[in-house]
Amino acid sequence: MVRPLDPRLLQRARAARRYVVLTAGLGLASALAIVAQALLVAWLLGGLVTHGSVPGTTAVRALGGLGVVVAVRAVVAWAQERYAQKAAAQTVAELRSQVVTHAVALGPRWATGARQAEVATLATRGLDDLEPYLVRYLPSLLLTALVTPAVLVVLLGLDWVSFVVCLVTLPLVPLFMWLVGVMTQGTSERRLGVVQRLGAQVLDLLAGLPTLRAFGRESGPGARVRALGEASKKATVSTLRVAFLSGMVLELLTTLSVAVVAVAVGLRLVDGGMSLTTGLAVIMLAPEVYLPLRAVGAQFHASTDGLAAASSAFAVLETPAGSDAEGVLAPDSSVRALVLDGVSVRAGERGIDAPSSLSARIVFGSGVAGAGRVVVLRGPSGSGKSTAVQVMLGLLRPDAGQVFLEVSGPGGSGADRVALQDLDISWWWRQVAWVPQRPAIAPGRLRDVVTGGLDVDDAALDAAASTTGLDSVVRTLADGWGTRVGLGGVGLSVGQRQRVALTAALLAGADRPVVVLDEPTAHLDAAGEQVVLDTVRAWRDAGLTVVVVAHRESLVALADQVVDVAARSLEGVGA
């Protein structure tokens, strides 16, 4: 059984901690108001019914007290509503940024495929399920913990018989709900599965409507949608028949208990064993004992959805990040070569190593104009070229083998070998411009995006843009270099994004002496490909090192060094 309040939520989200304290305070205030209201009404009404009238001062005091109660209840409700929403939004925001940051820190391998979709759903819509949990369920829970005992204590002071009735019936409510829940859980889950499947089929037919229309077969499934809908309704109603049972048990027990208390009080009044004022107070307080518990029951679904979202978030946050010890070395000299020594990376579930035992010494350019190098990583698709790039960038630790950098020793004499994992990785990243298949474009004015905050004059900008073909894109934009791209701005196609990223990498120049391109010509037509070739040549002429993943001959022809990447099945190894 899940805990109703996950302590990790309070540890991770500051907003949630403050909110719980505030809600508890408001809960206490409302408990006081409820008790005061019952006692004041009973006092005044008891006097009126018994004697036909009450002294003027008594009436004024009681009515004045009730006026205060009106104010207190209104203020409590206002504050609860006002701050609950805000606290929930803040909690969701805190968890969202933690989940996103941690998911990124877990590296490129972690968030792939189905898990990527899961994390994306969790971080965008999933965490929103915490809002109803925090706004509605949690206050009810705290009221159950505060108001119910407070009212019970008052009841004990007034009339121990009613107190015993409430005390005995109260635990029956969760007990019976639990029993009903356990007995019906299997059936509901099975039926819920059917309902979801039927709903998905209808949406599937809607999604396939363009295809069905192209084949001229759109009229047939109409009847099927109707039949599926009918079946779905039947299945859902029978699920609900069971699911609502626990609600009925809750209502039945609480209302019946109140009725029992009322009848018992009435019968003792006839005997003269109790005063009318006490009796009135008891029958007004008895429903209040059960009210928070009923609210908890009504918000039960909010609680399960919210807690499920929270525990998915904690599951992400508690996944240990691979890098056990961060390196600290930051050489103040230039990199001469990158050495891959028997690097293998297991490829998920596929039972292969891709790449497998990759060894290569990638010699870097000197940085002097004309002394650049182009290194091509080549291999069939699925052989692990992109993975090899991630290993070189230090984003992924190989399952076997080592990655070294050769940096020139002090005074340029000799060369030191430094393992990549011993380096301060952000130092290495500052040496590299990486243009992946789908480059990320920071939102902003196109000129700022391309220059990345560097001080670049217009001539250099235009020269770079004409090399990458970005100039023709800029000409089609209404505001030219001033056009806002990304969020809220102009959307760019994959080819256009690539040109922007290439231009940015080109302008980074000596700041980033190593350029890594991943399949820069995929999805490009012949003209687009020419642009990439020109850009790679420009880098080499400037003395930079270009590491490029490619399978087209045109790029391989440019290479100073070709590294062949291959995968190997693990089953073959064992035999």
Added chain:
Amino acid sequence: MSRDPLRDVLPLLEVRPARVVRAVVLGALALGCSVGLAAVSAWLIARASQMPPVLTLSIAVVTVRACGVGRGVLRYLERLASHDVALGGMAALRANLYDALARGPVTGVVGLRRGDLLARVGADVDAVGDVVVRSIVPAGVAVVVGLGSVALVGAFLPTAALALLGCLLLTGVLAPWLAARASATTEAAGAEARAEVTARTLGLLEEGQQLRVAGRLDAEVAALRAADARLTQAGDDGARTAGVSAAIGAGAQTLSVVAALALGMVALHAGGSLAPVELAVVVLTPLAVFEVTSVLPGAAVQLRRSREAAARLAALLPASSVPERPLSRPATDAAGDVVLDGVAAGWPGRDGEAAPPAVTGVDLMLAPGSVHALVGPSGVGKTTLLMTAAGLLPPRSGSVSGDASTLFLAEDGHVFDTTVLENLRVARGDVTPAQARAVLATVGLTAWLDALPDGLDTMLGGGATTVSGGERRRLLVARGLLSPARVLLVDEPAEHLDPEAADAVVGALVQHARTSGRAVVLATHRLAAAQDADEVLLLGTPDGGGPAGVVARGRHAELMRDVPAYAWAAGQER
């Protein structure tokens, strides 16, 4: 908003009013039990304090107990009844939506696959259905029980009844109105921030590794936090109004008790017709009544959301309910030509505003057994032209004539959540397993089929077996090959395929044309696919801009010889 979109959409729920009335009656009886419990126990206790013979109280005792049992049971029945109405309504709405989209213009359907629109249609249908359970029934119950309670109190003390009515109006009308306004404020102000939060979150998750390497991760996370802070702020403005609504709801109950006490005291003092026992009923009844209005703020918020959902659904529905003349030609077996004469193709503009056509001046004769290739850069309008030739879009000018049946095979054709065989039977209902295997072999999917756990009966799509881009492409081509249509218009048959597989698929389509006498048109940006075509049409945009047209046409070899740009582009593919 001139007209309530819910009025347009609610009839599609096909809800029978009697069903709604039944749910309202059950709900009113359930809450009536609550009110009755409060009123009768107040009378019972006040009367008992006067120590009458116990027998005179027995009816009240029984009533109190009955109310205690009745409430739970009746509420259970009401929830079942109202959910039954709502679920039936959702099912009918889905079916009616499907029918309307199947009959309406094809332009309404094509957009459905884009983004999360489809998922939203599902959610919108649910939101419209929810209006029954969360708004209509609770409002009906509130009116019945509220007025009943006012009448009960009025029977003893009319002035207290008026006070109760006033408080009920505060909680039942003013508070819900404020709550609906608050949620509208929050959603309107938060929409932009929410979109930004979503975009930044997805961006960070997809591009996080690049951002780390580029040293921009911290700045992007800070930007996400800032966007989330704006979202919180947007909610805060609405929460202020929602707080007032909640305060009214909480204060009004006590206020009505205070009013009843004060008015009752005056009536007793004046020595009117009000008996002391009746005063207890007048004071304690309101305590139970406010439960009926407590759900109304939520009901008002739901009503507003359902209305917005209904507006989105209404926008999807074709403007007129009259079925449009089906544009696509019937799938008969009659062979014949399809002739395009000076066709300009383009999407109809939005809101009646005419967008310029994408492609103009295309003449083309699709004779049985012929193979044509449309080539040109991405975005030049190949797909639009194919859809026009297929009769799915009306030509912007010129004409498409001929009585041969046509089939447009979209690049993003749908793989249904069903078996491989049933997916192929979309083309033709009577495809046999042997035919299915043969056609999958033609497109090079035999190895894939053999690796499937249940062969042709393997479930595809959804959470079942995933299909890669290349496999999907070939499966869709296989489906096209099984179609009885005489003219096949195939969009990018070689996309997502490596060169060998691409050649095999194109070869299968050409072979199909030659042996079965179908006409085949291939749209592709891969020129190698054009080698075996009888005629290649090179589409291009003139230098000065404007709609694209046919730049050159002829056999592949002729274009290689005569058009330098074509030859260069073909050379780059190797």
